[in-house]
Amino acid sequence: MRPILDPEMDHTPVQPTTNPLLATHNAGSEGSAADVGELPGGAHTRPATGAQLATPPFTPALEVNALVRRFGALQAVDGVSFTVPRGELVALLGPNGAGKTSTLDVCTGFARPDAGVVKVFGLDAWRHSAALRPRIGVMLQAGGSHAAARTIEMLEVIARCSARPLDPMWLLTTLGLQDSARTPVRRLSGGQVQRLSLAMALVGRPELLFLDEPTAGMDPQARHLVWDLLRAARSDGVSILLTTHLLDEAELLADRVVIIDRGRVVANGTLAELTGAQRELRFAASSGLDVELLRLALPDGYQVRETAAGRYLVEGDIVPATVATVTSFCARVGIMPGDLQVGRRSLDEVYLDLTGKELRS
Numbered sequence: 001m002r003p004i005l006d007p008e009m010d011h012t013p014v015q016p017t018t019n020p021l022l023a024t025h026n027a028g029s030e031g032s033a034a035d036v037g038e039l040p041g042g043a044h045t046r047p048a049t050g051a052q053l054a055t056p057p058f059t060p061a062l063e064v065n066a067l068v069r070r071f072g073a074l075q076a077v078d079g080v081s082f083t084v085p086r087g088e089l090v091a092l093l094g095p096n097g098a099g100k101t102s103t104l105d106v107c108t109g110f111a112r113p114d115a116g117v118v119k120v121f122g123l124d125a126w127r128h129s130a131a132l133r134p135r136i137g138v139m140l141q142a143g144g145s146h147a148a149a150r151t152i153e154m155l156e157v158i159a160r161c162s163a164r165p166l167d168p169m170w171l172l173t174t175l176g177l178q179d180s181a182r183t184p185v186r187r188l189s190g191g192q193v194q195r196l197s198l199a200m201a202l203v204g205r206p207e208l209l210f211l212d213e214p215t216a217g218m219d220p221q222a223r224h225l226v227w228d229l230l231r232a233a234r235s236d237g238v239s240i241l242l243t244t245h246l247l248d249e250a251e252l253l254a255d256r257v258v259i260i261d262r263g264r265v266v267a268n269g270t271l272a273e274l275t276g277a278q279r280e281l282r283f284a285a286s287s288g289l290d291v292e293l294l295r296l297a298l299p300d301g302y303q304v305r306e307t308a309a310g311r312y313l314v315e316g317d318i319v320p321a322t323v324a325t326v327t328s329f330c331a332r333v334g335i336m337p338g339d340l341q342v343g344r345r346s347l348d349e350v351y352l353d354l355t356g357k358e359l360r361s
Contacts, residue, residue: 063117067113070114077102077263080264084239093258095355138201148186151188176195177195194215194218248348257269272344280341282339287310289333302316
């Protein structure tokens with residue numbers, strides 16, 4: 001894959017970086033001109049006083065503490081708390097109506113919290129939204145593109161509002177939109193509109209990305225390209241808050257996962273913390289194995305069942321002694337076990353256990 005920032009196409013001076021997709025704001029905590037958002041001619045993308053709002057060292061990219069968001073009698077967000085550490089990708093998961101988008105609205109400074117505190121780089125997301133705007137990139141479900149504008153025009157408008165933008169045409173090429181650069185947005189496919197929205201979030205080289213279902217409607221090739229871009233951004237130190245309904249996407253990309261349901265956090269941790277210890281041993285053998293005898297050979301607390309003809313599942317705390325007991329049992333009954341696989345619960349199973357299996361409107 002090509003470097004995320006092609007030095008031959010972007011001649012804006014940048015700080016040295018291992019992967020300069022979003023390059024950058026190493027001087028942000030010092031209140032530098034680049035962090036302030038200085039444009040040619042001395043204009044600024046935020047008030048000059050924002051230069052005094054230095055970020056304390058080691059401050060998380062995002063801190064959400066007891067956030068509440070109400071819409072009349074409906075409490076869409078009910079005391080949500082979580083953190084996005086610097087340089088990590090956090091997946092925010094939940095059913096439709098769980099409060100994910102309402103949470104993002106406050107985190108991005110577009111909505112005021114009814115209670116609680118949200119801080120971005122140590123600054124209040126609502127009160128200092130103008131100061132923070134040059135440091136964040138936002139891709140919301142609504143997209144934000146003007147239907148009559150051409151693809152390149154939308155990206156150029158945002159680039160002109162950024163202190164050190166990426167080259168718009170290079171970014172379109174990276175996202176496979178170069179042939180649609182002169183196409184009006186209304187004529188783009190759903191997946192192309194998603195890629196344009198991602199380009200709009202990336203073009204300003206943000207330090208913190210907010211992505212609301214970024215791969216919805218994309219084909220597998222485009223989805224893998226986006227995953228590569230997000231990995232590159234994270235390796236460059238960019239912090240990312242991602243919402244998605246694709247749990248395999250969250251498992252593949254996330255450093256931490258936050259699951260919310262009915263406006264409240266029901267799980268928060270790394271994948272290993274959420275899925276627990278190794279809980280499954282699967283193996284193949286002749287069909288009709290006496291699973292009750294095998295269960296009795298194991299310590300209390302284990303379950304054994306034949307999931308399909310000749311396919312067996314042992315559930316419990318799978319340790320080396322468990323594997324030894326299963327293989328020893330098979331040897332005693334004259335059966336050769338095969339295809340032994342030890343694993344843990346999937347994120348999909350954890351998610352459904354916490355949020356239920358019923359459909360949500």
